[in-house]
Amino acid sequence: MMNNGTLISLSGITKHYDTGKVKVRALQGIDLEIKRGEFIAIIGPSGSGKSTLMNIVGCLDTPTAGEYLLDGRPVANMGIHQLAAIRNKKIGFIFQNFNLLPYATAYENVELPLIFAGAPGAIRKEKIMRNLSMVGLSERADHKPTELSGGEMQRVAIARALANDPEVILADEPTGNLDTRSGKEIIEIFERLNVEGRSVVTITHDMSIAERCHRIVRLKDGIIESDTRNGNKI
Amino acid sequence: MKLITYKFILFIRLLLREFKAQKLRMSLTVAAIAWGTISVTLLMAFTVGLQQQMRKASSGLGGRIMILWGGQTSKVFQGLPPGRRIHLHPEDVDLLKKRIPEIEQISEEYLRWGVTLDYNGKQINKLVSGVAPSFKDMRSHYAQMGGRFINKIDYEEKKRVIFLGTRVCEELFGNDDPVGKRILVNSIPFTVIGVMVDKLQNSNYHGPDENYTIIPATTFVAIFGDPWLDNIVFSMKEGVDSDLVEQELFRVMGGKYRFDPTDSPALWTWDLVKNKEIERKIFLGIVIFMWFIGGMTLLIAGVGVANIMYVAVRERTREIGTKIALGAQRKHIIWQFLTEALSIAFVGGLIGISFSILICSLFRALPMEGALELLSEPTVNVPVAFITVGTLAVIGLFSGIFPARKAASVDPVEALRYE
């Protein structure tokens, strides 16, 4: 990747939900900087705001207040087309429940972001096959999600997230629905992606996974409780 | 331009894939649109056909005509007592023609029931009517190919010629060609000159026209020697008020037979012009009602289509969220629903209209008799068919597009969270 500069910069990010009587403060002021090439685990108890944070970073949600700079540019000022382009090309998002289109094959699922990007056929085909083989599923290109195991589905989702060569992979509990072995495979893929220079941010409840990351951000009650790199406090 | 075409192809690919994936829902929507189209189109087709057939049937008896019979006086007039019978005489025809300029054509009519017709020994008893040639146009007595109605020469020369109703002809001749054949009418030889065309007739005054025979009035008098007419049939010029003609009629006849022109039982009249006006109004009511039902049917079909589309969007909200998360733009989502709705409407409409046309042709081809004949000419009203398909398409479109637009407009998390 280009340099080790700052990719993502959050300052004073809050997210409040107005649910009738109760006001839920999911995030209460998050300051966080993510550099290119970082491999980060976000941990914390259930309800601490991990998913909320991840969705904001992934441009899937908007914060109530605070500033989010992506590549130095404020996301709040971006129009819908710019946001779509960012989701399409800059960020690869991976969900706990995969979110594959049920009626489309692995190949077709991976093709989606390429279609949205308007990539020509030859390039599409090449990229799809490369990404599927990267996650070890080139043989399963014609299979539908129902014909795949959970681990395989998540690997298809990773191949899909990688379709347009994003700079950062964001994963919300990618191994949450998987057994240990499948989870391990996913994490190994992440490590490979990180070695290639991509930033990877993953939410996890599994400490053994978190410990393989270079940096661990711990959330509690919507604030960052601790932020350590290789065991050292930042 | 190249880029646009290229993106379009990509887009169609995406669409076809989803079509394939959602066969059931797609076919349901197609079926809903086809069904709605068939219901509305057929309803209107039969209404139009019925209207046309009714119009034909009501002109079966004749056009703008009035029929006049003699009656009985009920009022004292110029010292004459009530209860006098009024008989119509042959010269009344000329009198009326001369005195009432609104009359266009006129004919006397003599009737005799139970006359024996004999063809090669086969005998039947039928009604024989004696009329003038003008009867043909007034009472729609048109001859089938190869034959003719009685003409002026027949009338003036008291020719022994006879014109048959279709049923009489069938009973007497079966499948033989009757024109030119000789039959005996009460043992007197007559030549058959024609057979009436098949016609729809919804009213009559001495049985349906297919069931009697016609000879020149002059011949009738010569053979049977009737001193009085049974009735007089006359037609009125276009735009003439039949009530005024009737008043005039009573005045003229009252002058001749010496009865009070306001003494209505003195003459019996049957005013088909007024009859038709009433018939027209009743039928207009029926047609308006049918249109109303058609509108309601369309509405119900629309609700069905809207429902399927709406449910689909609900089901697909998560999918829309996923696509947005993967970088789809709003136009990708909207276009998908748009083309989807349009293709569905196109296919559904095509099926619906084709089936309607098919069913209509089937009804036209089917032999139908009697009252069913009114249903035998359904006509697909093309604008109605297109309006129906168009309405259903627009309903489907909006009920799909609006929720899809909404799902594509909110933050993707909200669409993704949708259960």
Ligand SMILES: Nc1ncnc2c1ncn2[C@@H]1O[C@H](COP(=O)(O)OP(=O)(O)OP(=O)(O)O)[C@@H](O)[C@H]1O
């Ligand atoms: N749409 C919403 N409306 C109201 N409250 C919400 C909404 N989404 C999240 N919350 C609340 O915000 C808080 C943080 O939720 P979040 O999903 O970020 O937690 P989390 O750390 O991801 O938890 P888990 O580990 O269980 O996934 C929770 O209290 C949750 O109830």
Ligand SMILES: [Mg+2]
């Ligand atoms: Mg979560």
